[in-house]
Amino acid sequence: xxxxxxxxxxxxxxxxxxxxxxxxxxxxxxxxxxxxxxxxxxxxxxxxxxxxxxxxxxxxxxxxxxxxxxxxxxxxxxxxxxxxxxxxxxxxxxxxxxxxxxxxxxxxxxxx
Numbered sequence: 001x002x003x004x005x006x007x008x009x010x011x012x013x014x015x016x017x018x019x020x021x022x023x024x025x026x027x028x029x030x031x032x033x034x035x036x037x038x039x040x041x042x043x044x045x046x047x048x049x050x051x052x053x054x055x056x057x058x059x060x061x062x063x064x065x066x067x068x069x070x071x072x073x074x075x076x077x078x079x080x081x082x083x084x085x086x087x088x089x090x091x092x093x094x095x096x097x098x099x100x101x102x103x104x105x106x107x108x109x110x111x112x
Contacts, residue, residue, distance in 0.1 A: 029103050
């Protein structure tokens with residue numbers, strides 16, 4: 001079984017809010033489950049309900065500065081304060097791997 005590529009032909013009109021990310025979540029989750037049947041905890045998924053920029057109040061100027069803005073965001077994080085979700089997920093990836101963003105999580109947090 002080849003898990004390295006997902007072929008998606010048409011993104012438009014696949015769900016009620018025309019957001020391809022929500023529609024693709026089921027396909028992605030299926031592939032994650034298939035990978036984990038091959039080897040336990042081989043694949044995991046972490047989901048921002050909003051995009052990274054909105055979730056962390058980052059303003060981009062044309063989009064080309066996204067890597068720089070993400071770097072600047074990470075540099076200003078203070079661990080003693082409230083830790084943003086993306087950092088919790090990084091800790092989870094290299095740690096206990098307890099965070100589960102399964103299809104129930106996606107459906108319960110779906111924005112319309």
